[in-house]
Amino acid sequence: MALTAADIKQIAHLARLNIAEHDIPLYTEQLSRIVDFVEQMNAVPIDFSTLISASDEPNTPLRADTVTEIDQRELLQSIAPHTAAGLYLVPSVLDDKTPKDIDYVE
Amino acid sequence: MNWETVIGLEVHVQLATKSKIFSGAPTAFGAEPNTQACAIDLGFPGVLPVLNREAVNMAIKLGLGIQASIEKKSVFARKNYFYPDLPKGYQITQHDLPIVKGGHLDILLEDNSIKRINITRAHLEEDAGKSLHDTFPGSSGIDLNRAGTPLLEIVSEPDMRSAKEAVSYLKALHSLVRFLEICDGNMQEGSFRCDANVSIKRPGDTKLGTRAELKNINSFRFVEHAINHEIQRQIDILESGGKISQETRLYDPDKDETRSMRSKEDANDYRYFPDPDLLPLTLTDKQIQEIKSTLPELPQEKHQRFLDQYHLSAYDATVLMSSRALADYFESVVAIVSNDHAKLASNWVAGELAAALNKDNIDITDSRISANTLGQLVLRIADNTLSSKTAKTLFEALWLDGGDVDQLIEAKGLKQVTDTKAIQALVQKIIDDNPAQVADYRSGKDKLFGFFVGQAMKESGGKLNPQQLNDVLLETLNQNR
């Protein structure tokens, strides 16, 4: 399949990458070729009834609920690019529309 | 015009484990920023997650508590998006295959009827960190102490029809998770958080309307405000010929309004795929049975037993079960007064005691009146030593200053008068003092009976046995009728 420049821009945005305008044709061409290459796979029909290995997945191990980590903030933040008062600093994520005590996960 | 509201809730319950879901860092609330975020929580290069057994056990408990299916195989996936409070650039969460499927929760409506709310699923995931905005102008400070705290996200079916129902469901779920001891339920600290999907439609329409997702509604009061506000917003739009757009809206408690967070164009593509760092979580019947055996009694089972064993109403049972401690307290009282007086015990626990606890903002576990003392009090009502009025007086005294039930009855002279001669003497005095009323009554004004009862009770300080007083009054007044 042929990807478009718009596809490339959308993918780059999802991945939080800047792709220079002059590089977009190259990425479009290379990614299209790679996608064509990987889509060879779709020529193969798969009969699940004959699969042997699909059923023998191991189980994820479980650990005991005990606290094993000590506070290493000083060490871990010693290599952080930008911290203050123990916090990692980023450009404000607040826009003027966001209430201050916002607390949720996506 | 008539509109019907359709509400489904997504509740994020922080599980009360000691350590995080995928690391050995502590989960305690309120620590200095980033002192409880280890290399794994921070997503350092090379670190790997290992699943906390207790988080899994707690998810199973919830599943058992809502009579859901506990899935033998569940899979952790990565939900990919960039945000500073999400250190790895993805959240580990269960997507296609959650650990709990189905189930239901019965809620008490305002008219004391019971409604069943179906639950779609509950899945395990990790919490994100927090962004703080006030300290550094132009910057947000990121505290990742909360990152990796185990969450159970419980998703209901769109079965609720009003903000009040949503609050009832939320309260029932809140009480359940505390009952199961899988969450401390502290809403201010974010241990129990709610998002609501709200839409409206014409009654009878089978198709649901376009919904808005409300986030950040983290108190029972906010839930009701936010939903009602949202319902009105949607009605206003539709009635002025507009269209509802599917969007996420954030509740601002300061301004009591919801605001659009992001438009559809900016919709995230989360690129879910199974987390290759974790294998599927498989559970056996034996493991599930083992968890079940650690639960003293499932809430729904206890509820049924309260109906069967104590002949309580569904309403009474539901109220008593609002917390495990309250239910335990009630059963301790019944142990003293016997099953025959369970209903009376229920009235006192759910009534006078609950009101007093509520008024003084005290938890049942810190009650100023022990279950034993309240049991003695109920016994004295049951054997007619106390009238309901004197019992209330005694309860107040016990609540304030404590003491022994029988000693206080003696000391305060609260014993109910059951001597028929004494009652007859008092009744005669009332009749003698109120000849006009007696004449009126005897000429047919039956309603005046209550007047005589009141006078007698007033005279005696409420200590007369009401039934006996009735009998004597009737007999005496009707003599010359």
Next chain:
Amino acid sequence: MWNKTVAELSRALQNKAISSVELTTLFLARIKQHDHKINSFITVTDELALNQALDADKKIATGQAHPLTGIPIAHKDIFCTKGVKTTCGSKMLDNFTSPYDATVVEHFKAAGMVMVGKTNMDEFAMGSSNENSFYGPVKNPWDLERVPGGSSGGSAAAVAASFAPASTGTDTGGSIRQPAALSGISGIKPTYGRVSRYGMIAFASSLDQGGLFAKTAEDLGLLLNVMAGHDARDSTSIDEPVPNYTATLNQPIKGLRIGLPKEFFNPNLDSKMAAVIETAVKEYEKQGATLHEISLPNSALAIPAYYVIAPAECSSNLARFDGVRFGHRCKDPVDLEDLYKRSRSEGFGKEVIRRIMIGTFALSSGYYNAHYLKAAQIRHLIRDDFHRAFNEVDVIMGPTTPGPAFKLGERTNDPISMYLSDIYTIAVNLAELPALSIPAGFIDNLPVGLQLIGNRFDEVRLLNMAHRYQQCTDWHLNIPGDF
């Protein structure tokens, strides 16, 4: 001393023929003298190495030493090393000093081995030529105009040039076996889950496996004895007892069945390569093994499936590099999006960006089923192919690479031709099997390798067969002339 094997050095240290400090000094001097020619190290840890060597000598003196105590080793710069710069070959981590040790680094430390440095690699292990490093390409010690293979090119070249008797590597699609073959040394990728991934910076988590380079199969066995084992910090680590990998090295191989996949020996295989493999296989026949043609019918699908799964996982694994908690952060970001986009675009090289883009696309809504899910299904087909094959044979053999080392720059503008250089190695990762590559001859004066693929947890047999081969051939004893 510098051209000795780990086994020989172990004896020399135990006999006090040399001290660890002397040995370490010798290798550090060789690195200083020669590494400018091939650029195989990103960081040389002189001071740390000499301190570790001193400790090792004390242990040896008091008779508390492990057989590997005092022997120098180089770690691929993908393994986190506490207090030491760990870059993964990327500008993104140029300023990253790891706060902790990878489990395998801990294992080698506990055995008393001496770390001489961190080796160069393709950025985030993405590449087959070691041309994708922020620290410049590594050159093949056999021909400085050629690549050493990748992604563990620095580790392979360092052992080939005798800068260390052994080194660690990682193999996601051939990143140990291919550079081992092209650099003329031995390299093993163990069964997925045999070696802990904790502290090994992830490229594609379901495929990545740590492993080793050394001159001989015996050395690989000695080192794997220390490296392998269950790790409770890695959920994909497998809790199986670790056998003694050197106990059965000499066991006769008479009667063992060797499978030759017909898909590997098709007319496209270079005739010189075919001749090398044929000769090697004959050697086994001489020792009493039997040859059987087998079929791995889905092996042609391995590369396309790999180039969906690996980029998909990498696109997610590399999301943590966002300029917030560690690593490169752009100057003066105007807003959050700018912080993310500039930090990542400045910190990552071209190939990494290309793979993140492919992976992001493969996982995006609308393409997930056709790409990621399909690739996962093909992975099952490939596993099944091997499963059936190992019902018929004990080990599978073939070439490690289609040909010898190619020239620097030859394939950099053609990602697909680069991807095809892993055609014989990738299926093994998808099937999670152990495999090793040993030197089996030369084509145009450049080394090439024989690949041995084993059943799950059958490293013991692979090492046994490789060792038997090395007992009666001397390809592995060749050393590049300039070093």
